[in-house]
Amino acid sequence: MNDRLRLFCFVIVFGIGLIQLQVGAFGQGPSDSKTDSVLKLIDSKISEMWEAHSLKPSNPASDGEWCRRVHLDLIGRIPTVDELKRFTNDKSDSRKRSLVERLLYSDEYTEEFARHWTTVWSNLLIGRTGGTGNNSMISRDGMHKFLRDSFARGTPYDQFVKELITANGTVQPGSSDFNGAANFLIDKVNQDSAAQATAATSQLFLGLQVQCTQCHNHPFNDWKQQKYWEMNAFFRQTRAFRGRTDADSPILADQDFRGESGNIDEADLFYELRNGLLKVAYPVFVDGTEIPKSGYVNAVNRRQELASLVVSSPYFGRMMLNRMWAHFLGYGLVNPIDDMGPHNLPSHPELLDELAELFVGSEYDLRQLMTWIVLSKPYSLSSECNSNNQMDDPLLGQTPKFSHFYIRQMTAEQLYESMLVLAGGGAGELSYEDQEAQRNRWLRLFTTTFGNDEGRESTTFNGTIPQILLMFNGEMTRNATKGQSGLISKAAAMNNADSVNILFQAGLSRQPTREETRIAQSLLQARGGNRTEALEDLWWVILNSNEFIFVH
Numbered sequence: 192m193n194d195r196l197r198l199f200c201f202v203i204v205f206g207i208g209l210i211q212l213q214v215g216a217f218g219q220g221p222s223d224s225k226t227d228s229v230l231k232l233i234d235s236k237i238s239e240m241w242e243a244h245s246l247k248p249s250n251p252a253s254d255g256e257w258c259r260r261v262h263l264d265l266i267g268r269i270p271t272v273d274e275l276k277r278f279t280n281d282k283s284d285s286r287k288r289s290l291v292e293r294l295l296y297s298d299e300y301t302e303e304f305a306r307h308w309t310t311v312w313s314n315l316l317i318g319r320t321g322g323t324g325n326n327s328m329i330s331r332d333g334m335h336k337f338l339r340d341s342f343a344r345g346t347p348y349d350q351f352v353k354e355l356i357t358a359n360g361t362v363q364p365g366s367s368d369f370n371g372a373a374n375f376l377i378d379k380v381n382q383d384s385a386a387q388a389t390a391a392t393s394q395l396f397l398g399l400q401v402q403c404t405q406c407h408n409h410p411f412n413d414w415k416q417q418k419y420w421e422m423n424a425f426f427r428q429t430r431a432f433r434g435r436t437d438a439d440s441p442i443l444a445d446q447d448f449r450g451e452s453g454n455i456d457e458a459d460l461f462y463e464l465r466n467g468l469l470k471v472a473y474p475v476f477v478d479g480t481e482i483p484k485s486g487y488v489n490a491v492n493r494r495q496e497l498a499s500l501v502v503s504s505p506y507f508g509r510m511m512l513n514r515m516w517a518h519f520l521g522y523g524l525v526n527p528i529d530d531m532g533p534h535n536l537p538s539h540p541e542l543l544d545e546l547a548e549l550f551v552g553s554e555y556d557l558r559q560l561m562t563w564i565v566l567s568k569p570y571s572l573s574s575e576c577n578s579n580n581q582m583d584d585p586l587l588g589q590t591p592k593f594s595h596f597y598i599r600q601m602t603a604e605q606l607y608e609s610m611l612v613l614a615g616g617g618a619g620e621l622s623y624e625d626q627e628a629q630r631n632r633w634l635r636l637f638t639t640t641f642g643n644d645e646g647r648e649s650t651t652f653n654g655t656i657p658q659i660l661l662m663f664n665g666e667m668t669r670n671a672t673k674g675q676s677g678l679i680s681k682a683a684a685m686n687n688a689d690s691v692n693i694l695f696q697a698g699l700s701r702q703p704t705r706e707e708t709r710i711a712q713s714l715l716q717a718r719g720g721n722r723t724e725a726l727e728d729l730w731w732v733i734l735n736s737n738e739f740i741f742v743h
Contacts (some may be wrong), residue, residue: 458486
């Protein structure tokens, strides 16, 4: 495509407002009556906030918008044109519920559902770069296998977390005593203090940032330094070992802890106060629950005790509810979502407590929790603000009131999977391992890691120049826009009106407006009969629009 013409097309289409976004209800699923009662709870609690602040919520999202949104959030990609039409052609009152149940419970989508949530939780548990460094003992394949199996079979969330905290075994698939869950902790305990294990377990599963008290008392509440080291003591029986040869898998194992003073019957550790004094710590949970002090694994397995305390904590269900709410609605009921200490009050405290209690009562059924959230009224709203709710914007420092859907950018993984669909799904001929390797190479373009005690990562997939250039000229864009791609070939065989319609439906899950149709028809005519090139140009513009890259 001529670069000048492409730029001209880009400016013209954007100038007429192709994208005008403002940042700013249903198989095997849960019973209709149960779902209805939970939806009534959610909607009433959210509506109370609107009434208290005299807010008028936005109109409902169009069927196409909602369909696109729920595909991205539940299975990690935009819908195909056929999937979109199947939903929009369904005029029944239960069409939303039917789609959600299909995405969550049907065999048709089990693999994609498991793959998407494997991605989400892999990023949380080991990061986008975990297992890629030369010194890392993590096996990404091993972590992915554990996660895929867990989500495909619907492992209850409490069991899932217990397996992660207590895992022993080798980390690489195919090795003797393989246990993929061991990948969560194997790098995090590969240090004397197990600082990353302490921080990650508390933050991910309880929403408590105890790492803030590692070196000093908490600046915003009455948590003391002691609390961090008492949590840290739970990991002192845990050791990570490399194999004797490169062919051997690393292994995570329990080992007796003799204590830093050498008294294994009361195995202690010491930490230093800011004034230089040393203090002693034994395993004590954040709520003050003590366990026996013995360092003998056979007498008391500290990680098993910790796992039981974690999943029975009132923070446990609340934290997962908050995480899932933020996943689907952009912001949690507490923000930041993993800082739920006593200093950080929720925006909707009754909803947080009651919905978390319902989640626990469902026996930690993640699919049921997802169903409740995506069928709720706040999730169904348009992202377009009205004159009354424009200030409901957390980016302006406001507490989220969910009077409209908060726009957010696709994750790098969502974009990758969506582009594969649009390019014809060529990766489907590759093995799962090869697909993962291909995707990981692409994702590493955007991710860096910091060598600190929390293993933090940073991503440049946030509207920066590298992302823009990749969308303009990257291999995936070229594959999706070339005439040989399935979508362009299909569009080229249609008349002009239908070819324009299918591109808008494929990329944006909607029909073009009258003005967009006029501009597109002019573009097709300007190409002097070369419809394939004209369609490539139009498709390129759609893929590089804000409306494509955002979840809205």
